[in-house]
Each structure stands twice: as structure tokens, then as C-alpha cells.
Amino acid sequence: EPEVTQTPSHQVTQMGQEVILRCVPISNHLYFYWYRQILGQKVEFLVSFYNNEISEKSEIFDDQFSVERPDGSNFTLKIRSTKLEDSAMYFCASGTLGSATQYFGPGTRLTVL
């Protein structure tokens, strides 16, 4: 069964450094998403992406965040200058046109020191 994959599974970085989290969505999916889950809190929507542009973003998704689909398979989330409060589990998800169902990857745990 096809699944969403994410790399790395765990990323440790110093405050102020740039990180790129990578996702490979399910191959025929056209909608892509990033969510995050701070430890002990609910999963929060960050951004949705369709047709090579952002469809919707939350107030969390400020200028420090960006997303890109650099090729036909990868979908990335970049944090330009990480802060301690960016420490969280980041989930990528993908979905098909016309379906509300999203399929989630296993997540990348980001730890900012």
C-alpha cells in the first residue's frame, strides 16, 4: 500500500540554523500539507499546497517558514532560522483531488537546542 514517507525521522539543530524537512507524498496525490505537534499539544495545521502554490496557511506559518516542491516527488518544509519553540513533531500529509481524506507520514521530530 502506498504511503507518505518523511526524512529524517529525527533532526537536532542549534537555534538560528536553517532546517529542511523532507516528504515524499503518495505518487498520484495533488494536495500536500504540513502539520506540527508540539509535545503534549494537539496537531496543528501549518500549510496546504496545490498546483505549486500555497492554498492556505495558518498564523503559525510566518516568514520563517517556506514550502517547496522541488521536483515531481518531494515536498519540503524549510525553517530559515529555528527557534526553541519550533521543537515539535512535523507531519507531512497528502491527498487526492476531490477527496477530503489526508494520509499522514510518520513525522520528523525536530529538536532545537
Place this chain on the structure above:
Amino acid sequence: AQSVTQPDIHITVSEGASLELRCNYSYGATPYLFWYVQSPGQGLQLLLKYFSGDTLVQGIKGFEAEFKRSQSSFNLRKPSVHWSDAAEYFCAVVGGYQKVTFGIGTKLQVIP
């Protein structure tokens, strides 16, 4: 704006006992509703979903959920819990641009 409330943060049940996890939603139109499960250190696995039609939906691992529009609820049930069901369960609603709004989650502990 859409929202989801899961009133029970932690629930403990004995193995073999029945389970019901509560979920209430707020959404202006007909909702798309989901239950996801997250085992420790794992990602979010889709258990079941409701879009329309029969208000009782069946999912994987023996779970089912019932949509009640009058109560704005989508409670998850299982007749007999197994130790492997210990996990965190998230109710979710999908709204504009397919943005998923999650509840806070309910942690299920199963005791022998």
C-alpha cells in the same frame, strides 16, 4: 471556524471491555469527520471517516463511529478493547482547502 472537542484527555479501560471515545465538532456546513490513531513514536493512522450516507461507519481494527448531527458528535466505539489499542486517538474535521482541524486527543490506557 471549525473546531473539535474531545472532552476526555485520558481514559483507562480493562482489556476486553467496551470503549467509547467522545468527540464533538463545530462546523458551518456538512462536515467531513475522521478518527486517527497515533501509537507512541508513530505517525497518524486513519481509523475511519464519515462523509455522507450511513451515519454508522466501520473502520479498521474493529472500530466504528456514529455521526449524530443533532448532537454535533462523532463518537468512536469498540466492543472489546485489546491491549494493542493503547494509543492516542484524535478526532478531526476537514474544512476549507481540506485543512484538517484536530481535537486535543484522548490517550487510551488498557489494563490487563
